[in-house]
Amino acid sequence: MQDANISKLNFEACQKCSLCNEVCPMMAANPLYPGPKKAGPDQERYRLKDPEFYDYALKYCLGCKRCEVACPSGVQVADLIQKARLEYAPASKHPLRDAMLANTDFVGTLASPFAPIVNEVLPLKPVKAVLDGAFGIDAHRTFPKYSAEKFTTWFARHAKKAQEGFDSHVSYFHGCYANYNYPQLAKDFVKVMNAAGYGVHLLEKERCCGVALVANGFEKQARRQAKVNIASMGKAVSKGEPVLTTSSSCTLMMGREYGEVLGLPTEGYRDSLSLACKWLYEKIESGEVKLKFRKDFRMKLSYHTACHMQRLGWQNYTIELLRMIPGVQLTVLDQNCCGISGTFGFKKEYYPYSQKVGSVLFEDIRTSNPQAVVTECETCKWQIEMSTGIPVLNPISVLAAAVE
Amino acid sequence: MAGESSKPTKNREYDVIIVGGGITGACTARDCALRGLRTLLIEREDLCDGASGRNHGLLHSGARYAVSDPEGARECIKENLILKKIASNCVERTGGLFISLPEDGLEWQANFVQKCHEAGIPAKILDPEKVKREIPVVNQAIIGAVSVPDASVDPFRLTDANALDAIRHGADVLKFAEVEDFVKDGGRVVGVKVRSKDGLAEYRGSQTVLSAGIWAAGLAEKAGVHISMLPSRGALLVFGHRVADVVINRCRKPANADIIVPDDAVSVLGTTSDKVPFDQCDDMRVTPAEVELLLKEGVQLVPCLAQTRILRAYAGVRPLVSEGGDGRSVSRGIVLLDHEQRDGVPGLITITGGKLTTARLMAEMTTDLLCSKLGIKARCRTADVALPGSEKPVRKATGEYYSLAAKGRHGSEGRKMDFTGTGAELVCECEQVTRAEIVYCIKEFGVRNLQDLRRHCRIGMGTCQGNHCVRRAAEILAEELGCPELARQFVDDYLQERWKGMTPVLWGDTLREAEFMRNRYGRKDYEI
Structure with missing residues (x-):
């Protein structure tokens, strides 16, 4: 009996060593945030006693999950905090803003047809003033541009047919960003995969992974969308195709959070879901894929490990892959959070914290002085480009530029 | 509380000296003070150091005693409702469940519910399927469940609140002072001799009340009075968090480890019941065998206890008054002994037995007796006046x-x-x-x-x-x-x-x- 009595309840393993607090970027930037130890395992006991013990300061959690990476006892600290927010957080003071920021694919669908106008209008000072004052979106923030032609439209018109010429295929979860804002990334993915000898299939149905929905408290909707993706990914996997992505946050969300936070079944696809860089690295390592790189390619790059990339623990695949490209001069930056945390940094009330958290990273980037920063996370890209003026590329885009 | 104001004044004449600062002593001090008696409460350690602080923290609805002790059950439900009113800050209205497992059958349940109703306890038979859905941690093998108004109570807080109110109504409280002997005048007890870090002191009072739990027997001997007590030890386990928000009992003849109570941020499982010799009443170490037994039985209530972190184990001694028996079959009823009548020792009263839940009633009975001896006519108000901290709800x-x-x-x-x-x-x-x-x-x-x-x-x-x-x-x-x-x-x-x-x-x-x-x-x- 005593042998069996080992706690399975994850938060009870906490020994209060405070390593999580040490690595928490928000705690360092904001004295109002109680830190992961308190917000997670400590307060969880009291939340179980009475939901009145929900601490409103949990809203400051970035969801960077660095606490989970640090925890020597395997406590899923950020999950505890995220689940508590979903269960107990009071209604947002900016419900419309949060819904618009969280519904990336719905807003993308609306914005794409009007991309030239939207892209012109959003940066205008009076518009920003209105967004800031009435809407709670900070006026300092630069919006990502919308593309006039969605990736999926382009793919159907220009690339789909050619993919059938390949013997082997991968399935691609492009995500909202590559579809609505920056189709070039998805086009780059197709180019690289084709160069590696693989054709690209899109999923039967793809919805936004829901990472922003969960962060903004839209649990039901996140669950609905997750179920669509789970079914689509399961179908692709049953056809023998891996599901590849180019966004670290989408990957963490679907590979891990669908199960751990939303409690949905992930067995059907989890082991076949991978970031394109990891998959490529493994294929190259095993000799199944050979990429030919241009001899004249020269680029000075700095690699930024996005927080969710760190949680996945896959950054080394990308780093090694980039090092395979002749002509790349690569600096690996210290693992510091950029501070944007998806939609968090867009919100007026959090903007100052967002910038304070990111300041260490921005300084590192400026010091390393690269032509471009490389990272898998699109929101890190917005934050770094806005805050340092240095362009940010997805590693797949670097590969696309470097392959012959 | 033990601030300067509550320390006994030298040469002060007391109407009543209460020996033992557990829940019963504190409640008695409060009742006496509210009725205007000049009161001194003496405790050898801190308040609530003995059995009062070493139990489940369960505010009984009385259901547990409905079958075996109808009178005790009636007392419990009455006090349960009073404490919810006057000690709202010490009580959490968790509600309680009595679950039946396949091996228990449903026969006991039918009789149990009837006996509850006879005692005035609102027991309600629930659909076990619904209970399983709503409380997923409960043993999913249950074939029956009954809801009763059990609750969780913090004994430390309740004792503190009673003592605070006693002080506010003029009582003195002397802690960390051990009564060594009685002061006698002829055959009459007229005070106590007390040893503390300041040395030996004497306090005089018209009446002395022993509310020292199991330790009352030893004290009474010094006054030449024999009380036949049966120290019954109960061990408990503290689990790291709340596994359920409701008190869960087993619907069968009361046995070992068949109650789990949500107390503050933890869950407390207990208890065992073992007869122990008097000289072991101060040794509260829990044995591996007790832990094993508690766990084995506890998982029958809530299976996930088998994988829940246990923070510690502790034990307390029930002050049962007995002429024999095995500890659990002995009545846990209130025992109020008037030693003037019983033993020809005027000035001495013992209040013992009972439960945490009925401490206020025990105090009322004791104070009624004290008043009649002192010739004072004063109505008991402890059931109507809210305790400090519980005067108004705090959001x-x-x-x-x-x-x-x-x-x-x-x-x-x-x-x-x-x-x-x-x-x-x-x-x-x-x-x-x-x-x-x-x-x-x-x-x-x-x-x-x-x-x-x-x-x-x-x-x-x-x-x-x-x-x-x-x-x-x-x-x-x-x-x-x-x-x-x-x-x-x-x-x-x-x-x-x-x-x-x-x-x-x-x-x-x-x-x-x-x-x-x-x-x-x-x-x-x-x-x-």
């Missing part, structure tokens, strides 16, 4: 986060805490105790050490068992008491006491915690 959510737990523990008394400046500093992370609450407790309750302090604010009672807060708390206590040299002693003593409770359950995460603790404090020269 915790209106406070800043750091004050939530404190206000939860101290209710409306929480307004006396000063959360400005360093007051909001968190000292105990597990139980969310701030410096403000600690300073308040030190002043209000006159604590000597960290063991005393924890009874008033739960410091060090959570997951880490003091590993992280003990040094911070020791520093504050030493500073407040004006004796910085004692800080290390506070730490050592407190950890020794925590360690005693942890050793019976040293495996898994608690073992890791203990190793962490040992590495930190195991060396003599650890930093304070």
Whole structure:
């Protein structure tokens, strides 16, 4: 009996060593945030006693999950905090803003047809003033541009047919960003995969992974969308195709959070879901894929490990892959959070914290002085480009530029 | 509380001296003080040090006794409703369940429900399928469930509140003072001889009440009175968090480890029931066999207990009055002994037996007897007047986060805490105790050490068992008491006491915690 009595309840393993607090970027930037130890395992006991013990300061959690990476006892600290927010957080003071920021694919669908106008209008000072004052979106923030032609439209018109010429295929979860804002990334993915000898299939149905929905408290909707993706990914996997992505946050969300936070079944696809860089690295390592790189390619790059990339623990695949490209001069930056945390940094009330958290990273980037920063996370890209003026590329885009 | 105002005045004549500062003594002191008696309460340790602080923290609905002891059951439900009213801050209305497992059958349930109704306990048969859905941690094999108005009660808080109110109505409280003998005048008990760190002192009172639980027997002998008591030991386990928000009992003849109670942020499982010799009543170590038994039975109620972190084990001694029997079949009824009538020793009364739930009633019965002996006509008001802290409900959510737990523990008394400046500093992370609450407790309750302090604010009672807060708390206590040299002693003593409770359950995460603790404090020269 005593042998069996080992706690399975994850938060009870906490020994209060405070390593999580040490690595928490928000705690360092904001004295109002109680830190992961308190917000997670400590307060969880009291939340179980009475939901009145929900601490409103949990809203400051970035969801960077660095606490989970640090925890020597395997406590899923950020999950505890995220689940508590979903269960107990009071209604947002900016419900419309949060819904618009969280519904990336719905807003993308609306914005794409009007991309030239939207892209012109959003940066205008009076518009920003209105967004800031009435809407709670900070006026300092630069919006990502919308593309006039969605990736999926382009793919159907220009690339789909050619993919059938390949013997082997991968399935691609492009995500909202590559579809609505920056189709070039998805086009780059197709180019690289084709160069590696693989054709690209899109999923039967793809919805936004829901990472922003969960962060903004839209649990039901996140669950609905997750179920669509789970079914689509399961179908692709049953056809023998891996599901590849180019966004670290989408990957963490679907590979891990669908199960751990939303409690949905992930067995059907989890082991076949991978970031394109990891998959490529493994294929190259095993000799199944050979990429030919241009001899004249020269680029000075700095690699930024996005927080969710760190949680996945896959950054080394990308780093090694980039090092395979002749002509790349690569600096690996210290693992510091950029501070944007998806939609968090867009919100007026959090903007100052967002910038304070990111300041260490921005300084590192400026010091390393690269032509471009490389990272898998699109929101890190917005934050770094806005805050340092240095362009940010997805590693797949670097590969696309470097392959012959 | 043990601040200067409540210390006994020299040569003061008391109407009543109460020996034993557990829940019964504190309730009796309150009742006496409310009726205008000049009252002195004496306790050899801190209040609530004995069995009053070593139980389930269960406010019985009476259902557990409905079949075996209808009178006790009726007393319980009456007191249950009174305490919910006058001690709202000490009681959490969790509700209770009596579950039937396949091996229990449903025969007991039918009789049980009928007996509950006869005693006035609103017992309601529930659909077991619904219970399984709503309380997923409950044993999914249940074939029946009955809901009753059981509740969770904090015995420390309840004792404190009674003592506070006694003091506010003129009573004196003398803690850390042991009654060594009685002062006699002819055959009559007219006072007590008390030893404390200040030496030997004598206090005189017209009547002396023994409310010292199991220790009353030894004291009574000194007055030449024999009370046949049966020390019955009960061991309990503290689990790291709340597994259920409701009290869960087994619907069968009361047996070992068949109640689990949500107390504050933990769950308490118990108890055992073993006859022990008198000389072992001060040794409350829990044995591996007791732990094994508790766990084995506990998982029948809530299977996930088998994988839930156990923080510690503890035991208490029930003061059963008996002429024989095995401890559980003996009535746990209230025993009020008028030694003038029973033994020809005027001036001495013993109140014992009973339960935490019925302590107020025991006090009322005792005070009624005292009044009749003293020729005083005064009505008992303890059932109508709210206790300090429970005068009005406190909406915790209106406070800043750091004050939530404190206000939860101290209710409306929480307004006396000063959360400005360093007051909001968190000292105990597990139980969310701030410096403000600690300073308040030190002043209000006159604590000597960290063991005393924890009874008033739960410091060090959570997951880490003091590993992280003990040094911070020791520093504050030493500073407040004006004796910085004692800080290390506070730490050592407190950890020794925590360690005693942890050793019976040293495996898994608690073992890791203990190793962490040992590495930190195991060396003599650890930093304070």
